[in-house]
Amino acid sequence: MRSAKPKDFRSIPTATGAIARLACARMREAGKGIAAVLCGAGLTVDDVDDPTVRLEVRTQIKVLELAAQELQDEFLGFHLARRFDLREIGLLYYVMASSEQLADALRNAERYSGTSNEGIRLHFRSDRATVIALDYRNVDRRSDRHQMEFWLTAVVRICRELTNSRLAPRRLMVRHFRDSTPAEYKSFLASDVEFGADSDEIVFPEQVASLPILGADTCLNKLLRQYADEALADQPEERGGVRADVEQMIPQLLPHGKAKTSEVARRLGLSCRTLSRSLSAEGASFGNILEELRATLAKRYLRDRELPISEIAWLLGYREVSSFTHAFKRWTGMNPGEFRSSAPSR
Secondary structure, rough: OOOOOOOOOOOEEEEEEEHHHHHHHHHHOOOOOOHHHHHHOOHHHHHHHHOOOOEEEHHHHHHHHHHHHHHHOHHHHHHHHHHHHHHHHHHHHHHHHHOEEHHHHHHHHHHHHHEEEEEEEEEEOOOEEEEEEEOOOOOOOOHHHHHHHHHHHHHHHHHHHHHHOOOOEEEOOOOOOOOOOOOOHHHHHOOOOEOOOOOOEEEEEHHHHOEEEOOOOOHEEEEEHHHHHHHHOOOOOOHHHHHHHHHHHHHHHHHHHHHHHHHHHHHHHHHHHHHHHHHHHHOOHHHHHHHHHHHHHHHHHHHOOOOOHHHHHHHOOOHHHHHHHHHHHHHOOOOHHHHHHOOOOO
């Protein structure tokens, strides 16, 4: 699994896989085997042991969920973020750490966070408060707890370390639910966590943005930003507009047989006619996007040898395996079984 993102489908986001690798390291420390967990996420031990292999963000989320179950650690993301060496974040961390003020560091994080994880975008604003927001892109936010709690905790740690101060968020909000703020969260973060909120945000007092960075180095920062710009340029161009919204929505609707123009238009708050016109203006059509997504997802699912072909047909919205087989042969010239036999497993 050299790359988790198919070249013909740009909206499947990938990450460096660092968080998944931290989870695997924690399992090994606890004397747990990692092969079964990785298999459940469609990975191999070689994928995790090779730091150059990027992982699909959805796959990383799955690894964290399975690892949490294996370790019986309901707060795995938080625990991983508390103890790892922040330098393991790599280039993004060093760009932030060489900035002049925290506001500069956060602006750099906003620009370059995608080099670490294409499925999460960090946004920063400072007016009446210093606000750091995290948004998911082309990833179902409802599928995740551990990765988001890792990011929020890590961002608080970074802000504290860079300014050499124990900053306390005024508010800390997350979209997913927990019954209450765990005591260890409140102790470490120095704040209650508002679970079930409308956004994922860290809110500090306004003056925090102007705090100086302890290791500021203007020359080094300029050089590192050049490297980061090169890394950013190497990423596939991100699609925007209505097409990106449609691409994100279709995989969620496929298994239920609802991936239709009328349903997607309804969920986007558009008429079918407006949706079609908007896609046409972007040089696309709903039918072509649906076909492209099904073909790409089919190949990805077939590399997971644990998934029965009948279940793959269902995941792609086909009521009959024969319909899926006919479509797959049209896409590739092979039936699903032949493709699975010839393709490398995940």
